[in-house]
Every structure is written in C-alpha cells, then in structure tokens.
Amino acid sequence: MTRMLTIGAAQLGPIARTESRASAVARMIALLEKAAARGCRLVVFPELALTTFFPRWYEAELSAVDGWYEAEMPNADTQPLFDAAKRLGVGFYLGYAELTVEDGATHRYNTAILVDETGAIIGKYRKVHLPGHREDEPWRAFQHLEKRYFETGNLGFGAFKGFDGVMGMALCNDRRWPETYRVLALQGAEVMMLGYNTPMHYPPVPQHDHLQGFHNHLCMQAGAYQNGMWVVAVAKAGYEEGCELLGQSCIIAPTGEIVAMAGSQGDELITYDCDLDRTKEIKEHIFNFALHREPEAYRLITATKGPIPPA
Numbered sequence: 273m274t275r276m277l278t279i280g281a282a283q284l285g286p287i288a289r290t291e292s293r294a295s296a297v298a299r300m301i302a303l304l305e306k307a308a309a310r311g312c313r314l315v316v317f318p319e320l321a322l323t324t325f326f327p328r329w330y331e332a333e334l335s336a337v338d339g340w341y342e343a344e345m346p347n348a349d350t351q352p353l354f355d356a357a358k359r360l361g362v363g364f365y366l367g368y369a370e371l372t373v374e375d376g377a378t379h380r381y382n383t384a385i386l387v388d389e390t391g392a393i394i395g396k397y398r399k400v401h402l403p404g405h406r407e408d409e410p411w412r413a414f415q416h417l418e419k420r421y422f423e424t425g426n427l428g429f430g431a432f433k434g435f436d437g438v439m440g441m442a443l444c445n446d447r448r449w450p451e452t453y454r455v456l457a458l459q460g461a462e463v464m465m466l467g468y469n470t471p472m473h474y475p476p477v478p479q480h481d482h483l484q485g486f487h488n489h490l491c492m493q494a495g496a497y498q499n500g501m502w503v504v505a506v507a508k509a510g511y512e513e514g515c516e517l518l519g520q521s522c523i524i525a526p527t528g529e530i531v532a533m534a535g536s537q538g539d540e541l542i543t544y545d546c547d548l549d550r551t552k553e554i555k556e557h558i559f560n561f562a563l564h565r566e567p568e569a570y571r572l573i574t575a576t577k578g579p580i581p582p583a
C-alpha cells in the first residue's frame with residue numbers, strides 16, 4: 273500500500289515593509305491555486321509569511337512592533353486564505369508572528385499552524401530555537417532580534433495526524449538542530465515542514481556567507497535521512513528591505529535526496545509526489561529506533577544546556 277501525498281513548497285519573494293497583509297495573502301492564494309491544479313493536498317508557506325522580516329530592525333518598545341503580529345488566527349486578513357484552502361480542498365502550513373494574552377499576560381511567539389483540507393487548524397507550533405540577539409547591535413549591517421521579539425516556544429515539537437500520515441512542524445533555525453528532527457521522529461513524524469528567512473550575510477561569521485546554501489541543505493538532508501522523514505523547506509527569498517535572503521526552497525526524500533528545488537528568488541511553487549510509505553525504508557531498517565537506539569547513552573543531551581568538558 274502506498275500513501276501518496278503531493279506536497280507543494282510555496283516560496284515567496286520579498287515582502288516589502290509597506291506591503292499589506294492582503295497583498296501577501298493574495299500572492300499565497302495564487303500559489304495555492306497553482307498547487308491545487310497540480311494535485312497538491314498540502315502546501316507549505318514560509319516563516320513569518322504575512323509581513324516583511326521585521327526582526328531586522330531594532331525598536332526600544334515592544335509596543336512599536338505589535339503591528340507585525342496577529343492577535344487572532346484566522347482573522348480578516350487571512351480568512352481569504354482559509355476560504356481558498358477549503359474551496360480547493362488543499363491544506364497548508366503558515367508561519368506568522370503570534371501575539372496572545374494568557375492569564376492577563378501578553379506573549380509573542382514565532383508561530384506556525386497546520387490547516388487541513390477542510391480549513392480547520394489541526395496543529396500549532398511555536399519556534400523553540402530563536403537565533404540572533406536581544407539588544408541593539410549597531411555594528412551589524414542589519415539586526416536579527418528574534419530573541420527580543422519572540423519568547424521561546426512553549427508547545428514543544430508536536431506531531432499531528434493529518435493527510436493520511438503523521439506531520440511535524442518546525443521554523444527556520446530549528447532545522448539546524450538535530451534534536452528538532454529526532455523529537456518529531458520519535459513521535460512517528462513522516463513529514464517535517466518548515467519555513468525560513470535566512471540572510472545570506474551572517475554578521476558574526478561573515479566568512480561563512482558563501483556557505484549559506486550548503487549549510488541550509490546539509491542540515492535538512494542529514495535530518496531527513498537520519499530520521500526517515502520527508503522534509504519540506506520553504507524560503508522567503510530575495511532582496512528584502514536591503515537584506516539578501518536565501519532561496520533554494522526544497523523537498524527532500526527520507527533518503528536525504530533533494531527531489532525538488534526552487535530555481536528563483538521570487539514567488540515559486542515546487543511540488544513532489546511524496547510516498548509516505550517510503551519512510552519505512554529508513555525507519556524500519558538503518559534507523560530503526562526501537563531496534564538500534566541506546567537512550568541510556570544519550571542522557572547528556574537533555575541533562576545539560578551547554579557542554580561539560582572532561583575534568
């Protein structure tokens with residue numbers, strides 16, 4: 273029995289600082305319609321897909337950035353996307369900035385939701401690995417203030433039943449950490465989907481700038497193979513408000529092979545007919561967790577945050 277799931281990676285080009293959410297949503301609906309025409313049942317959009325990547329600017333007061341967040345989901349701006357998904361019978365992953373009030377306190381997260389073919393939200397994820405810094409660092413060509421504008425995700429790495437399989441979500445920097453893939457795979461995840469905004473210039477280590485594309489695919493190909501998962505990674509790409517963002521959105525098979533990749537820096541849909549049962553080639557053999565893993569030997573992974581060198 274093969275469970276075929278045609279997945280679309282809907283890459284977005286730059287979103288201008290002045291661009292409306294309605295404009296970004298219209299661009300995403302155009303990609304959703306193209307995906308439906310190609311037989312997709314699931315479409316993955318980028319991280320923070322409704323607005324420009326606002327953590328590149330410093331604001332002293334958080335109230336000055338509140339306009340970049342969504343207080344409800346769906347809302348007036350995104351309802352058309354949910355409606356199109358329902359009309360077309362195509363589910364989607366959407367990354368956005370979430371502002372929520374819990375027990376009277378305001379919280380801000382870098383969030384992604386998974387919406388099924390009926391337009392229902394079946395999963396939510398809040399970014400765990402927040403890169404960058406908290407305070408203004410004027411020496412940088414641009415800021416990367418995710419640690420200022422978002423709290424660490426408090427939902428863990430959840431897996432969700434949907435699309436005839438087990439789906440996992442991540443966001444951008446998460447894809448660089450092996451723990452992300454493993455915690456999802458330990459819940460049986462067969463697909464890990466994620467959006468990213470990755471500047472080509474990494475101010476702390478500029479000598480790695482030419483390696484951004486290599487490191488992007490290296491992490492995800494390894495994660496896909498070592499956990500027997502399809503990985504669908506979708507960029508916000510191109511020259512956005514003075515910052516060159518990596519494109520190369522891709523779909524990676526459980527073998528680690530890149531089976532589809534974007535060739536532009538703009539709005540572009542790539543698709544692949546993913547056979548969810550191909551995950552078994554890996555999960556039941558070379559990375560058969562129940563047969564081969566030795567958790568007793570891995571205790572250090574959760575026992576400490578930083579390294580503990582030998583005495």
Ligand code: ING
Binds near residue numbers: 448470
């Ligand atoms: N962006 C980047 C990412 O992890 C970054 C941050 C860029 C880290 C370049 C290292 C090198 O892809 C987000 N949004 O996490």
